[in-house]
Amino acid sequence: MASLRVNVAGLVMENPTILGSGIIGETGESLLSAYKAGAGAVVTKSIGLEARKGYSNPTLVELPFGYLNAMGLPNPGIESFGEEVLLAVRGGATVIGSVFASEAEVFAQLSSKMEAFGVSAVELNLSCPHASGYGMELGVDPGVVREIVLAVKKSVTIPVFVKLTPNTHRIIEIAQAVQAAGGDSIVAINTVKAMAISIEAGRPILSNIFGGLSGPAVKPIGVRCVYEMYDVVDIPIIGAGGIETWQDALEYIMAGAVAVQIGSGIGRRGLNIFKEVNFGLERYLKSRGIESLGELVGTAHA
Amino acid sequence: MHKLAFLRIKETVVEGKGFKTLRFMFNRKVRPGQFVMVWIPGVDEIPMSLSYLGRIKGITIREVGESTKILGSLKVGDSMAIRGPFGRGFERLSGKTLLVCGGAGAAAVLPIAEEMDNRERVDIAIGARTKDELIFEERSKMYSDNVRTSTDDGSEGCEGTVVDLAKHMMKERKYDFLQACGPESMLSSLLKVGKEHGVSGQFSLERFMRCGVGICGSCVINGKRVCTDGPVFWGEELESMSDFGRSKRDESGQKIGL
Numbered sequence: 139m140a141s142l143r144v145n146v147a148g149l150v151m152e153n154p155t156i157l158g159s160g161i162i163g164e165t166g167e168s169l170l171s172a173y174k175a176g177a178g179a180v181v182t183k184s185i186g187l188e189a190r191k192g193y194s195n196p197t198l199v200e201l202p203f204g205y206l207n208a209m210g211l212p213n214p215g216i217e218s219f220g221e222e223v224l225l226a227v228r229g230g231a232t233v234i235g236s237v238f239a240s241e242a243e244v245f246a247q248l249s250s251k252m253e254a255f256g257v258s259a260v261e262l263n264l265s266c267p268h269a270s271g272y273g274m275e276l277g278v279d280p281g282v283v284r285e286i287v288l289a290v291k292k293s294v295t296i297p298v299f300v301k302l303t304p305n306t307h308r309i310i311e312i313a314q315a316v317q318a319a320g321g322d323s324i325v326a327i328n329t330v331k332a333m334a335i336s337i338e339a340g341r342p343i344l345s346n347i348f349g350g351l352s353g354p355a356v357k358p359i360g361v362r363c364v365y366e367m368y369d370v371v372d373i374p375i376i377g378a379g380g381i382e383t384w385q386d387a388l389e390y391i392m393a394g395a396v397a398v399q400i401g402s403g404i405g406r407r408g409l410n411i412f413k414e415v416n417f418g419l420e421r422y423l424k425s426r427g428i429e430s431l432g433e434l435v436g437t438a439h440a
Numbered sequence: 441m442h443k444l445a446f447l448r449i450k451e452t453v454v455e456g457k458g459f460k461t462l463r464f465m466f467n468r469k470v471r472p473g474q475f476v477m478v479w480i481p482g483v484d485e486i487p488m489s490l491s492y493l494g495r496i497k498g499i500t501i502r503e504v505g506e507s508t509k510i511l512g513s514l515k516v517g518d519s520m521a522i523r524g525p526f527g528r529g530f531e532r533l534s535g536k537t538l539l540v541c542g543g544a545g546a547a548a549v550l551p552i553a554e555e556m557d558n559r560e561r562v563d564i565a566i567g568a569r570t571k572d573e574l575i576f577e578e579r580s581k582m583y584s585d586n587v588r589t590s591t592d593d594g595s596e597g598c599e600g601t602v603v604d605l606a607k608h609m610m611k612e613r614k615y616d617f618l619q620a621c622g623p624e625s626m627l628s629s630l631l632k633v634g635k636e637h638g639v640s641g642q643f644s645l646e647r648f649m650r651c652g653v654g655i656c657g658s659c660v661i662n663g664k665r666v667c668t669d670g671p672v673f674w675g676e677e678l679e680s681m682s683d684f685g686r687s688k689r690d691e692s693g694q695k696i697g698l
Contacts, residue, residue: 160656161655161656161657162654162655162656162657162660162665163657164656164657164658164660164689164693165657165660165663165689165693167660167662167663168657168660168663168665170663171663171664183657183693189692189693189694190692191690191691191692192650192691192692194483194484195477195484195485195486195650196477196479196485197485197650197651197656198650198651198652198653198655198656199444200441200442200443200444200523200653201441202441205651205653205655207651207656209650209656212658212691212692212693213692213693214692214693214694215692215694218694218695336444336481336521338446338519338521339446339479339481339521341481341482343444343479401655402655404654404655405651405653405654405655406653408654
């Protein structure tokens with residue numbers, strides 16, 4: 139019997155597909171809809187201390203091989219978000235709470251609130267490429283990453299996942315910093331900092347000028363990051379970036395990921411994507427006589 | 441993928457007080473009720489229903505904010521940028537249908553009458569606050585033998601809401617379906633009145649939107665994405681939504697009253 143069940147640092151999921159942060163995860167009911175559509179777990183939108191409206195439109199550009207977005211971290215603030223988490227958890231979903239802040243103490247405070255709301259793990263957004271003072275601006279400095287992870291680890295008992303940016307040449311040092319500080323898992327990658335100019339209008343399309351590129355265009359970057367990190371850390375890695383099919387997921391798994399996150403694929407393929415990826419992986423395991431997906435993790439490494 | 445398209449405006453028409461239609465060539469297949477995202481460089485990008493679906497398509501704007509005022513000032517020969525079409529539009533139904541339009545909602549509904557092109561099968565109720573704000577009355581008469589109007593102040597047609605008018609029309613004849621667009625409070629009352637008369641229908645909703653492609657979650661109502669699962673929903677779907685007719689999400693995702 140082929141099993142898709144995975145255990146990421148103590149978080150057990152029936153399958154390896156996770157709804158990525160920032161994708162329909164702003165309300166409890168939409169988190170639940172992704173879970174019911176077949177996701178093994180769902181990550182919330184990144185939540186901060188206070189309500190934030192985000193940037194004005196355009197916040198998304200559709201490109202042939204992906205999306206470019208700069209939403210600007212819109213979120214209702216941690217206090218109002220409790221009821222959303224509760225709704226998803228009560229509905230049976232395994233919820234991972236994503237948080238963002240500009241300093242370690244606030245990350246710790248937000249994570250502790252998320253734990254109280256009932257999430258199964260927290261994910262630290264150290265990788266949003268387009269919000270000044272947040273995300274990637276912190277996540278490219280191994281010292282800062284270490285400090286944040288240490289502070290969060292002290293404030294919660296649930297697993298701490300750290301979502302990293304590919305927009306750095308120091309990805310190995312940063313992955314090592316996460317591990318050294320006691321981080322339980324690394325999620326890689328967030329979007330790639332990018333922009334698009336309308337030649338007709340003669341100006342950048344996104345209101346924020348810069349945004350993050352996602353979708354099939356970034357998959358080879360994500361696979362490379364996971365592969366590099368797998369060689370230097372022992373903690374589990376969750377792969378993300380451009381996964382739309384079971385073959386994409388398997389590529390990340392062979393690179394070293396134990397699970398995968400899906401985001402843009404929902405827009406391009408629909409919510410059925412979770413079931414399709416899982417079905418394909420299961421069929422692959424059966425056809426090869428492999429009992430568990432875990433046997434394939436990192437097998438592309440010599 | 442919906443490539444951002446720059447289109448030259450071929451015609452502009454003043455439809456009523458504060459309403460203007462922009463016509464342009466847009467060579468894509470669109471269902472009645474589907475929408476496009478219109479980019480106003482340097483200002484915003486906003487969802488707009490297409491009000492004309494033939495070879496020369498159109499949007500009908502109500503000049504209420506900065507974006508719509510800029511769009512309203514565009515002239516023949518100017519260009520505008522749109523992407524789409526998005527969402528689930530109105531279905532092509534077979535049966536006697538009452539189209540109900542509240543204010544600017546007429547823009548999303550009129551293409552249904554054009555598509556049906558069967559004067560006997562479609563009746564149309566158009567409501568507005570006052571006479572000057574009634575739109576598409578003449579256009580409706582091209583596709584239906586029974587076009588009625590209502591105004592809140594009684595300056596034209598029946599005095600009262602378009603829901604009152606629709607109720608009256610449902611008493612007069614038996615309809616198989618309602619198809620409607622307008623303020624959500626109107627749609628919510630209409631859904632109830634329709635039910636009382638045993639008429640089910642489709643209703644087009646409006647929400648704050650960002651991506652248009654079903655990923656950002658800004659426009660969700662009870663877990664359904666208005667941009668992708670809607671904007672047109674069946675009454676039966678709306679009845680199970682606790683937010684319908686009551687609340688929506690602001691730009692930060694906080695729940696607020698309609």
